[in-house]
Amino acid sequence: MRKYSILLCIGLMFSINALIADVRLPQIFSDGMVLQRNQPIAVWGWADPGEQVKVNLNSQRQETTADADGKWKLTLSPEEAGGPFQLVVSGKNTLTLSDVLIGEVWICSGQSNMEWIVANSNNAEQEIAKANYPQIRHVKIPRITAGEPLDDIEESLEWEEANPQNVGDFTAVGYFYARELHKELNVPIGLINTSWGGTMVETWISKEALKKDKNLKKAVLAYENTPADTVRKNTNPNRYPTLLFNAMINPLIPYTVKGAIWYQGESNAGRAYEYRTSFPMMITDWRKRWGLGDFPFYFVQLASFKAAGGTSATGSTWAELREAQHLTLSLPRTGEAVTIDIGTTNDIHPRNKQDVGKRLAAVALHDSYGRDVVYSGPEYKKHKTSGNQVTIHFDHVGGGLTTHGADEVIGFEIAGADQRFYPAEAKIEGETIVVSSSSVSKPKAVRYAWADDPGTSNLFNNEGFPAGPFRTDNWTPVTKNVVYELKN
Missing domain, CATH: 2.60.40.10 (Immunoglobulins)
Incomplete structure (x- = not known):
């Protein structure tokens, strides 16, 4: 009773x-x-x-x-x-x-290079002191994980103005992106910063989307069979799939946004080939759930970093991840900022976030806002072999091909049928590059900047945008058979 x-x-x-x-x-x-x-x-x-x-x-x-x-x-x-x-x-x-305010709202997401703050970036003291943009606003979503989709963020959130008191804690890539947009558009810019360092893409994807892939589905099923009390809040977001989608994306839906910018991939480099599936899966998943159609989604291609020291000879997981990112441009309303030139050999976090923001903004100004601006560096289009020479044709040549830091073109390799790559002599001829090597009489493949850290690769257009890494071959990637497995 x-x-x-x-x-x-x-x-x-x-x-x-x-x-x-x-x-x-x-x-x-x-x-x-x-x-x-x-x-x-x-x-x-x-x-x-x-x-x-x-x-x-x-x-x-x-x-x-x-x-x-x-x-x-x-x-x-x-x-x-x-x-x-x-x-x-x-x-x-x-x-x-x-x-x-009413203006342009952008999701800023990914891992540590998106989370990286203005206070830790190049010229931080000067950047903070001159930040006087009351129409640029930033809100940081707290780090939290969840086993099931949350309806709301559990902590109170604060939108902050870009001023010397606040801007040091803004996402640096997001802030420099917003600053360029604001200068050109003269409208308020809102940044929703939902990022977490060291995270893999699978934790940002919904369970339902992951289940559609036979390999990723296995990890989801293992996750579903994990006792509920094992999946705790604030646990390692890489321990299980979908945790950050549940806690840091789902609560934002259906907030009306213009689009998203994304800087991630370092944590997926070991499974770069699978990223060809998981990355576009995430973009498609977000778009479907937001219900705003194919909203713009712009991403940063990984900068140079020594990582495992991979090359064409040994296999480069980072080069393959960059390739997977580039292939994602097959989705509508996507764009890529190449940053191969701003990386640091011994630091996975380049401090130059200003150029990252500017390059993303150039993509947005062209694609989302209809501005007639150059927004890309030279991009491999096709090639033609004649004797021991290969002529490479490019899109996005802009005002012409040029080099930075040296007169000669650096970063090209060439191989014959034996798949052994040799450094190549490369010459600019109009809007093409002619590649050859005395070590390769019958070339079968050309690669450019194909390494974890391609170092001094230096091909640009005259507008200052770097050429993206590429390969002309379709030889088997070293990450082809590496798939996601649930971490215990």
Whole structure:
């Protein structure tokens, strides 16, 4: 009888709490936020079941009703860039968010090179001192893992202005990207920084998407058979798949965004061939779940780094990862910033994040905003063999081919049918490169910058964009048969 009374009291407590539940917004909605311009704006949250919820923004007023689970969602009509505004949400209580801007909103995600902050980047003291961009706003999603998709971030979030007090803790790549966009577009820019150093791509993908691949499915099934109390919050995000999708992506959906920028891949280099599947899978998964169509997705190709010291002769996992990234351009509305020239042999974290941001911004300005700008370096198009010479043709030559740091072209290799590569002599002839070696009489393959750390490879266009690494052969990659296995 006593047990029944206790249960009855608990039931009454829950009933009373349900009756007095406040209207609530997700944590991503807070003072100083940036909403996406020129697109329908999703607003959602929680209230009492059946409660009428009103949302006011600028001159708009929309109403909806919370469903049986207390969830509600509505869509505001597109707004032009501007602000500051108030976003007012009311039901039995009223929420007023102030200093709300409308502009361009970008997800910034990946591992440590995206998480890397302005304070640790080149010329940090000067960059911080001159940061005076009140229309650039940044919000950092806290590091957390979850075994199942979360509806909301469990911690309060703060949108911060780009000023000397705050900018040191911004994602450096994101900030320098936003700064270039703001200078060109003159509209507010919002950065949602959801990144975690050392993470592999599989932890950023939903369980349902991973199950569609026969190899990745095995890891998911092993994860599903793991006791629930084993998968704890804040555990190693690489221990199981999908943990960061659950905790750091799903709670942001369906916040209206323009697109995403991504810097990741170092942790997947050992399985570079599989990245040809997993990386486009993640992009497709995010797009499907956001419901915004093929929103722009721009990524950074890995910079040079010694890693395991891989070369064409020994096999380079990092070169193969860069190739997998480049192949992802087959997806619509994707773009790539090549950074092979800014890496540091002994440091996986290049401090030059300014050029990374600028190159991503050039891609965005061309692809998303219709600007007539050069946004890429020379990109392998085709080749023709004549005798002992191979002529390489390129796209994105811009104002012409050139070299940096030396008069001769450095970084080309050539091989015959024996698949032994030799350093090649390479000459610029118009918009082509002619490659040869006295050691190879019948060339079958040419490679450029094909190594973990290709060092002084130096082919650029006159606009200052580096040529991306490439190979003309289709010889078997060293990572071809390496697949994801659940870490115990």
